[in-house]
Amino acid sequence: xxxxxxxxxxxxxxxxxxxxxxxxxxxxxxxxxxxxxxxxxxxxxxxxxxxxxxxxxxxxxxxxxxxxxxxxxxxxxxxxxxxxxxxxxxxxxxxxxxxxxxxxxxxxxxxxxxxxxxxxxxxxxxxxxxxxxxxxxxxxxxxxxxxxxxxxxxxxxxxxxxxxxxxxxx
Amino acid sequence: xxxxxxxxxxxxxxxxxxxxxxxxxxxxxxxxxxxxxxxxxxxxxxxxxxxxxxxxxxxxxxxxxxxxxx
Numbered sequence: 001x002x003x004x005x006x007x008x009x010x011x012x013x014x015x016x017x018x019x020x021x022x023x024x025x026x027x028x029x030x031x032x033x034x035x036x037x038x039x040x041x042x043x044x045x046x047x048x049x050x051x052x053x054x055x056x057x058x059x060x061x062x063x064x065x066x067x068x069x070x071x072x073x074x075x076x077x078x079x080x081x082x083x084x085x086x087x088x089x090x091x092x093x094x095x096x097x098x099x100x101x102x103x104x105x106x107x108x109x110x111x112x113x114x115x116x117x118x119x120x121x122x123x124x125x126x127x128x129x130x131x132x133x134x135x136x137x138x139x140x141x142x143x144x145x146x147x148x149x150x151x152x153x154x155x156x157x158x159x160x161x162x163x164x165x166x167x168x169x170x
Numbered sequence: 171x172x173x174x175x176x177x178x179x180x181x182x183x184x185x186x187x188x189x190x191x192x193x194x195x196x197x198x199x200x201x202x203x204x205x206x207x208x209x210x211x212x213x214x215x216x217x218x219x220x221x222x223x224x225x226x227x228x229x230x231x232x233x234x235x236x237x238x239x240x
Binding site for chain 2: 062098102122130132133
């Protein structure tokens with residue numbers, strides 16, 4: 001093969017394109033929630049499986065100790081959880097911190113009563129295709145994603161409570 | 171020899187197209203010592219002075235912890 005400048009250029013483009021990773025698709029509203037089987041962060045030896053939570057309305061919340069808006073969301077989501085837990089609502093918080101100590105420190109400052117699991121490998125956030133932290137997925141009783149919520153502000157509390165109540169009453 | 175060199179160069183170039191940092195992998199980037207300006211308030215103030223003097227703005231990076239949530 002003769003290496004002309006143009007063929008080198010094409011080869012360079014090809015090599016570059018091949019090395020580019022395929023970007024994960026974000027889960028869309030109406031799609032079934034991906035598989036989540038993760039160990040608990042706070043309860044030793046316990047594993048949570050999202051598929052086994054069918055029949056309940058679940059808010060899957062991706063968070064990390066370094067995420068600013070998560071500090072706002074934790075007390076608010078815990079309040080909603082405590083209010084609606086008896087009516088078939090559950091929160092599953094998925095921590096993506098590199099070191100579990102960071103997550104534990106965060107939970108000591110902002111304790112919550114709902115289950116917190118940990119995914120150190122980042123497989124679950126990749127499966128959900130999250131593009132920012134925090135991202136919450138509201139999943140209905142059939143395991144379908146109904147709402148996706150990125151970021152968190154204090155003013156989101158009412159909206160979230162309303163959406164959960166809508167599902168619980170359906 | 172020349173072909174080998176070009177192949178090595180292309181492989182090295184392809185290495186630049188590496189996996190981008192994912193939103194859930196930004197823990198280290200979010201640390202305060204990784205920030206361009208350690209004090210966000212001072213950075214905003216300086217940027218404000220800069221754009222009023224220079225009639226140009228931007229390029230100083232976004233405020234926030236690098237969590238990809240802004």
